[in-house]
Amino acid sequence: MLRNPRRTPINLCVIPETDLSALQPILQTHAPHGRTRLLPALHDAQALYGWLPEPVLTQIARALRVPLADVHGVVSFYTMFYNQPVGQKVLRVCTDPTCMTRGGEQTLADAQARAAADPSITVERSTCLGCCNIAPAVNVTFNTSTPAHNRTFTGVHAEQIDAILSDAPLPDVHDYVGGDVCVVTPLCGRGRRHTLAEYEAVGGMRALRGAVGANRAGEAIIAEIKASGLIGRGGAAFPTWIKWDGTAKASGDAKYFVVNADESEPGTFKDRVLLEGDPCRVIEGAILGAYAIGAHKAFFYVRGEYPKVIASLRAALDECRAAGYLGENILGAGWNLDIELRVGAGAYICGEETALLESLEGERGFPRVKPPFPVSNGLFGAPTVIQNVETLAKVPYILTHGAAAFRKFGTEKSTGVKLVCVSGHVARPGVYEIPFGVTLRHLIDNLAGGVTGGELKALLLGGASGTFAGPQHLDTPITFEDLRAAGLALGSGAIMVFNEHTDLRAVLAKIGHFFAHESCGKCYPCQLGSQRQMEILDRVAAGAIRPNDIAVLNDVGWTMTDASLCGLGQTAASAVRSALALWPELTQAAQNGANA
Amino acid sequence: MTNISINNIPIVAEPGTTIHKAAEAAGVAVPTICYSDHCTANGLCRMCVVEVEGARTLVASCVTQVTEGMKVHTDTERVLRSRRTILEMLNSAVDLSEAPAIQQQMRDVEADPERFGECERRAHTVIDDNPMYVRDYDKCILCWRCVQVCADDAQYTYAINFDGRGFVTSIGTFNDKPMPETSCVFCGQCVQVCPTNALLPKREHLLQAGKTPEQIHELTRAQRKRRARSTPNESQA
Numbered sequence: 069m070l071r072n073p074r075r076t077p078i079n080l081c082v083i084p085e086t087d088l089s090a091l092q093p094i095l096q097t098h099a100p101h102g103r104t105r106l107l108p109a110l111h112d113a114q115a116l117y118g119w120l121p122e123p124v125l126t127q128i129a130r131a132l133r134v135p136l137a138d139v140h141g142v143v144s145f146y147t148m149f150y151n152q153p154v155g156q157k158v159l160r161v162c163t164d165p166t167c168m169t170r171g172g173e174q175t176l177a178d179a180q181a182r183a184a185a186d187p188s189i190t191v192e193r194s195t196c197l198g199c200c201n202i203a204p205a206v207n208v209t210f211n212t213s214t215p216a217h218n219r220t221f222t223g224v225h226a227e228q229i230d231a232i233l234s235d236a237p238l239p240d241v242h243d244y245v246g247g248d249v250c251v252v253t254p255l256c257g258r259g260r261r262h263t264l265a266e267y268e269a270v271g272g273m274r275a276l277r278g279a280v281g282a283n284r285a286g287e288a289i290i291a292e293i294k295a296s297g298l299i300g301r302g303g304a305a306f307p308t309w310i311k312w313d314g315t316a317k318a319s320g321d322a323k324y325f326v327v328n329a330d331e332s333e334p335g336t337f338k339d340r341v342l343l344e345g346d347p348c349r350v351i352e353g354a355i356l357g358a359y360a361i362g363a364h365k366a367f368f369y370v371r372g373e374y375p376k377v378i379a380s381l382r383a384a385l386d387e388c389r390a391a392g393y394l395g396e397n398i399l400g401a402g403w404n405l406d407i408e409l410r411v412g413a414g415a416y417i418c419g420e421e422t423a424l425l426e427s428l429e430g431e432r433g434f435p436r437v438k439p440p441f442p443v444s445n446g447l448f449g450a451p452t453v454i455q456n457v458e459t460l461a462k463v464p465y466i467l468t469h470g471a472a473a474f475r476k477f478g479t480e481k482s483t484g485v486k487l488v489c490v491s492g493h494v495a496r497p498g499v500y501e502i503p504f505g506v507t508l509r510h511l512i513d514n515l516a517g518g519v520t521g522g523e524l525k526a527l528l529l530g531g532a533s534g535t536f537a538g539p540q541h542l543d544t545p546i547t548f549e550d551l552r553a554a555g556l557a558l559g560s561g562a563i564m565v566f567n568e569h570t571d572l573r574a575v576l577a578k579i580g581h582f583f584a585h586e587s588c589g590k591c592y593p594c595q596l597g598s599q600r601q602m603e604i605l606d607r608v609a610a611g612a613i614r615p616n617d618i619a620v621l622n623d624v625g626w627t628m629t630d631a632s633l634c635g636l637g638q639t640a641a642s643a644v645r646s647a648l649a650l651w652p653e654l655t656q657a658a659q660n661g662a663n664a
Numbered sequence: 665m666t667n668i669s670i671n672n673i674p675i676v677a678e679p680g681t682t683i684h685k686a687a688e689a690a691g692v693a694v695p696t697i698c699y700s701d702h703c704t705a706n707g708l709c710r711m712c713v714v715e716v717e718g719a720r721t722l723v724a725s726c727v728t729q730v731t732e733g734m735k736v737h738t739d740t741e742r743v744l745r746s747r748r749t750i751l752e753m754l755n756s757a758v759d760l761s762e763a764p765a766i767q768q769q770m771r772d773v774e775a776d777p778e779r780f781g782e783c784e785r786r787a788h789t790v791i792d793d794n795p796m797y798v799r800d801y802d803k804c805i806l807c808w809r810c811v812q813v814c815a816d817d818a819q820y821t822y823a824i825n826f827d828g829r830g831f832v833t834s835i836g837t838f839n840d841k842p843m844p845e846t847s848c849v850f851c852g853q854c855v856q857v858c859p860t861n862a863l864l865p866k867r868e869h870l871l872q873a874g875k876t877p878e879q880i881h882e883l884t885r886a887q888r889k890r891r892a893r894s895t896p897n898e899s900q901a
Contacts, residue, residue, distance in 0.1 A: 122839055125839070135815075135825070135847070136822075136838035136846070137822055137824050137825035137836075137838050137846065137847075138825050139838065140825055140837070140838045140839060141825035141826040141836075144826070144827045144828050144836075145826070145829050151839060432826060432829070437706065437724070584830060587829070587830040587831065588829055588830065589806065589826075589828075589829045589830045589831065589833035590706075590708060591708050591709075591710055592697075592709050592711075592750050592753070592754060592806075593710050593749075593750060593753075595806070595831055595833065596753035596754060596756075596757055596831065597749075599757075599831035600753055600756070600780060600783065603783055603784065616779070616781075620779060620780065623745065623748075623749045624749060624753070626745060626746070627745065627746045627750060629721070630713075630721050630722050630742065630745075631710040631713045631721070631746040631750065632710070633707055633708075633710070633724070638721060
C-alpha cells in the first residue's frame with residue numbers, strides 16, 4: 069500500500085508564482101489566537117491554493133508564531149495536508165473492510181486508471197470514511213473552485229467515476245435509521261439536516277431551559293447524569309458523570325468542554341448520522357455539559373472527511389447563536405458560552421482524547437502520557453471534559469425526562485439506549501437505536517433484515533480495534549457486562565457482518581494496514597509493531613507465511629497490547645488476536661497453501 | 665515519604681519520584697532507551713515498562729510516579745516478553761551497529777537479532793549538508809532527544825521536528841531544507857544526546873570513513889573558509 073501518497077510530487081503541475089495577498093485575511097483572522105489556530109489556518113490556506121506552498125507555510129508560521137520545523141511536523145502528520153502540489157481533484161477512495169466487500173478496490177483501481185491518464189486527478193487510498201452503511205465511499209476535494217470544496221460520495225460504482233469527477237449532483241443515498249426505540253434519532257436518516265426550529269418542535273432545548281434558564285446548579289445536573297448511569301459511547305465505556313464531576317471540582321478558572329466528533333473507527337458512522345440529521349440535539353448536550361462543569365468555551369472537533377457534518381454543525385451553531393442559546397448571558401442566567409468548530413485533517417489517532425487536545429493546540433496528534441488526566445490537565449493544561457457525540461445526544465433526554473425514564477431502557481449496569489452501526493452483509497445496513505439487552509441475533513436478523521449472500525461467518529464488534537465474534541455468539545445480549553463476559557466488547561458500537569464467502573484473511577490484512585497507516589509513531593511497540601503486524605498479515609492473506617510468523621505475530625500483538633502508550637496501540641492487535649483464537653485455521657490454511 | 669515495594673523488597677521513596685528513579689535508588693536497574701536525564705521523559709521506547717499490581721497494562725516506569733502501597737515487579741516474564749519483542753522489532757528496523765548499550769540490552773534479554781528476517785527497514789540516505797555534523801537516519805531510533813534539546817529542553821532553536829508519522833516517521837527540517845538554511849545554530853547539543861550515532865560530528869564521520877586527520881583538515885578547509893567569510897555578512901544583517 070502506498071504509505072505516504074502526499075509525498076509523491078506531481079511534476080506535471082505547473083506551479084505559478086504564489087500570490088500571497090489572498091492569504092492575508094486568513095492570517096488576520098487566526099493570528100491573534102496563535103498556535104491553536106494552526107490547523108484552521110492550514111485548512112483555509114489549502115482551500116485557496118489547493119496545497120501548501122512554501123511561502124504560504126512561512127507566512128502562516130510567522131503570523132501564528134510557530135517554528136517552521138514545527139509547521140512541517142504538523143503538515144506531514146495529517147494526511148489531508150499537502151506540502152507538494154496535488155491535482156485539481158483529490159479522490160480518497162475507501163477500501164476498508166465494508167467498502168472492500170462492496171467493490172471499493174474496483175472503484176480505487178478505476179480511479180487510479182483515470183488518474184494515470186489525467187494529471188489533474190490525484191487518487192489516494194483512504195481509511196474508513198464512516199459510510200459503511202452506504203458503501204463504497206469516495207471523499208473528494210475539488211480544487212476547481214476557490215475556496216476548494218469537499219464532498220463525500222456514497223454507494224459509488226465504477227461507472228459513476230465520471231459523474232464524481234465532474235462534481236455532478238448525484239442522487240443521495242440515505243442512511244437507514246431504525247431500531248426498537250426512537251429516543252435520540254427522530255430527526256435522523258431523512259437525508260437532510262433538521263433546523264433548530266424543527267428540533268424545538270419535538271421538545272428540543274427544553275432541558276436547556278430547565279437547567280440553564282432556571283439557574284439549576286451544576287451539581288444537580290451531574291447528580292442526574294450519575295443517577296442515569298450514562299456511560300460514554302465513544303468506545304472506552306467510562307462513566308460520564310465522573311469526568312464532569314472531576315472537572316467541575318478541579319481547581320482553575322478556565323475550563324473546557326470538548327466534543328469528540330472525530331469518528332474514525334472503521335465500521336462506525338452513528339455520530340455522522342446524528343450530526344448530519346440532528347446537530348442541535350448534540351449541541352444542547354454540549355451546552356448542558358459545559359454549564360454543569362462551569363466552562364465558557366467549548367469545541368467540536370469533527371474529522372475532516374465529514375463535509376456534511378461540518379456544514380450541518382456550522383449552520384446549527386449559527387442558529388443557536390442567533391436564538392441566544394450560545395453567546396453572552398444565555399437564557400438570562402448570566403453565563404456565557406462560545407462553541408468553536410474545529411476540523412481534523414486525516415488522523416484516526418486524534419479520536420484519542422489527549423491526541424485530540426494536542427491537535428486543538430496546533431500540534432501533531434501525539435497522545436499524551438496519562439496521568440495526568442484531562443479532568444485536571446486537559447486543553448491548554450486546564451481541566452477539560454472530552455465527550456463523544458452520541459453520549460451528549462442522550463443528555464437532553466435524561467435532563468428532560470429524568471434519570472429513571474432513561475433507566476427504563478437497558479439493564480442495571482448498561483442503562484439506556486445505544487446506537488449501533490450495522491454494516492456489511494445484511495439486508496438493511498444502518499444505524500439502529502436499541503435498548504441495551506437485546507441480542508446480537510435480534511439486531512441482525514430482525515432489525516437489519518438478516519445476513520445476505522450466505523450463512524453468517526463473522527461479526528466484527530467495535531471496528532478495527534474491536535473483537536471478532538462468530539455465529540455462536542449471536543444470543544449474547546448487547547450489554548457491556550454480557551459482552552465482556554463473552555470476551556467481546558461493543559467499543560464504538562460498530563458491528564460489521566461478514567458472510568461465509570468473505571475472505572477473512574483479506575479483512576485481517578485490511579486491519580493490519582489500517583493500524584500501520586494510523587499509528588502516530590510515538591511509542592515503539594505500536595510504531596514498530598503495527599508495521600510488522602501488517603507485513604505478517606499480508607503474508608497470511610497471500611498464503612505465504614514463514615515458519616515463525618504466527619509466533620512472532622503473537623509476540624508483536626501481545627507487546628502492542630501490554631506495553632503501548634495509548635489506546636490505539638493497546639487495541640491494534642485486538643481484532644487479529646480474537647480472529648486467530650476463533651479461527652486458527654486462518655493461518656493453518658495459509659501455511660498449507662504455502663506448502664502446496 | 666511513600667512506601668512501595670519493588671520485586672517484593674519494601675522501599676521508602678520520595679513522594680513524586682518516578683518508579684524508575686525509586687528503583688535506581690534501591691539498586692534495581694530498569695533498562696531504558698529513550699530516557700535521558702537531560703530531557704523531558706516521554707515514555708516512548710517502553711523498555712522501562714514494569715508490572716504494577718492492579719494495573720491493566722504494563723506501565724512505563726520513567727513517567728509513572730510512585731503511589732502509596734504500590735507493588736512493582738521489574739522483570740517478570742510478561743515484562744521480559746515486551747522488552748525482548750521491542751528490541752527485536754527495533755533491531756529489525758534500525759541500524760544499531762553503533763549503539764552498544766542497546767546491543768547489550770538485547771543480549772541481556774536473549775533477544776534474537778534475526779527474529780523478523782527480511783522485512784521493511786527504515787532506509788534513508790546519509791545527509792551531509794553542513795560542516796559540523798552528519799545525519800545518518802538509518803541509525804535513528806526516534807528517541808526524540810535531538811528534537812527536545814533543540815526546542816524547550818535546552819536551546820530554544822526549533823530547527824528540527826518530525827516528518828511523517830507511524831513507522832516511517834523521521835526527524836526532519838522545514839521542507840527538508842539543508843541544515844544551514846534552517847534556524848540551527850550548530851550548538852551541537854543534538855549530537856551530544858544522540859545515543860546511536862545517527863548524529864555524528866563531521867570529523868568523527870570522516871575518521872570512520874578511513875580519512876587521516878591531515879586529509880580531514882584538507883577536506884574541511886574550504887568549508888571553514890566559507891564560514892569565516894560569511895560571518896561578517898551575518899553580523900551586518
